[in-house]
Amino acid sequence: MIKVLVRFGIFVMASFLAIGFAHSADNLEPRTVDSVDLKQYQGTWYEIARLPMFFQRKCAQSEALYALKDDGNIAVTNRCRTIEGKWEEAKGTASPQVPGKTDKLWVVFDNWFSRLLPGVAKGDYWILDVSEGYRTAVVGNPDRKYLWLLSRTPTVSASVKENMLSKARQQGYDTSRLIWREDDSKIGKGEK
Numbered sequence: 001m002i003k004v005l006v007r008f009g010i011f012v013m014a015s016f017l018a019i020g021f022a023h024s025a026d027n028l029e030p031r032t033v034d035s036v037d038l039k040q041y042q043g044t045w046y047e048i049a050r051l052p053m054f055f056q057r058k059c060a061q062s063e064a065l066y067a068l069k070d071d072g073n074i075a076v077t078n079r080c081r082t083i084e085g086k087w088e089e090a091k092g093t094a095s096p097q098v099p100g101k102t103d104k105l106w107v108v109f110d111n112w113f114s115r116l117l118p119g120v121a122k123g124d125y126w127i128l129d130v131s132e133g134y135r136t137a138v139v140g141n142p143d144r145k146y147l148w149l150l151s152r153t154p155t156v157s158a159s160v161k162e163n164m165l166s167k168a169r170q171q172g173y174d175t176s177r178l179i180w181r182e183d184d185s186k187i188g189k190g191e192k
Contacts, residue, residue, distance in 0.1 A: 028172075029142045030126060030128055030140055030142065030144065030171040030172065030173075031128065031171065032103035032104055032126050032127055032128055033103050033127055033128065033129060033130055034103065035101075035102055035103060036102040036103050036127050036130060037102075037134075038068050038072075038074060038102055039068060040134040041066060041102075041127075041130070041134055041137075042066045042067055042068045042074065043065070043066065043152070044063060044064070044065050044152070045063065045064045045065075045066070045137065045150040045151065045152065046061075046062075046063050046150065046151050046152070046153060046154045046181070047059075047061070047062040047063065047064070047148055047149070047150060047181060048149040048150065048151050048155075048156055048161065048164070048180070048181055049147075049148075049149040049178040049179060049180045049181065050062070050146075050147060050148045050149070050178065050179055051145065051146055051147040051173070051174070051177055051178060051179070052177060052179055053145070053146060056080060058080065058082045058083075058088070059080035059081065059082065059088075060081055060082055060083040060181075060182035060186070060187055061080070061081040061154075061181050061182055061184075061187065062078065062079065062080045062081070062181075063078075063079050063154075064076065064077065064078050064079075064150070065077040065079075066094070069093075072095075072096070073093050073094060073095045074093065074094040074095070074105070075091070075093060076091065076092040076093060076094050076107060076109075077089060077090075077091050078090045078091075078092075078109075081187060083182065083186065083187065083188075084188060085187050085188030090109050090110075090111070091109065091110050092107055092108050092109035092110055093107070093108055094106065094107045094125060095108075097124075102127075103126065103127050104124070104125075104126050104127075105124075105125040105126075105127075106122040106123070106124070106125070107122060107123045107124075107125045108121065108122045108123075109121075123141070123146075124141035124142055124146075125139060125141070126139065126140055126141055126142065127139055128140050128167065128168070128171055129164075129167040134152070135151065135152050135153075136149070136150065136151045136152070136156065136160060136163075136164055137149075137150040137151075138150075138164055138167045138168055138171075140168070140171065140173060144171075144172055144173050144174070147168055147173045147175075147178070149161075149164045149165070149168065149178070154181065154184075155181075
């Protein structure tokens with residue numbers, strides 16, 4: 001009887017270990033930076049690359065302007081330039097998901113959907129990495145459907161790009177599907 005209990009115990013422990021190993025890092029939420037200085041984070045960010053998403057399907061180049069508001073929230077202005085050269089714009093507000101924590105934000109855009117379902121139509125904006133001096137940032141969401149590689153400049157060196165890609169891969173993001181910022185020479189000419 002004792003041998004049966006010991007074998008059963010070993011079986012149960014082995015099963016739990018197997019289940020634990022079966023869940024890779026992809027099944028865990030990405031890790032965010034501990035804290036973000038929103039005063040340093042505000043300003044203009046250029047999208048270097050992103051994962052495909054419906055609401056940016058026409059964007060050849062994108063940039064975001066973040067401005068810290070008196071109430072501690074952030075005014076968001078996202079601009080998208082189509083391959084034809086037309087600019088589109090969306091405005092919204094970002095706020096901490098947990099009061100006092102600045103690495104996980106909710107973003108709500110001022111559109112018909114957010115007016116129809118206030119409080120429901122909000123997106124996760126998780127800051128996964130920010131470089132020293134706030135020159136680059138890697139931003140995603142918990143289910144890894146969204147990813148943005150951001151920079152203070154429209155282009156980055158190959159080493160900076162590889163560092164950003166490495167940070168995203170370490171968090172379980174599929175960087176093979178990234179859409180890269182179009183070169184200025186291709187904008188307004190209808191080329192892809």
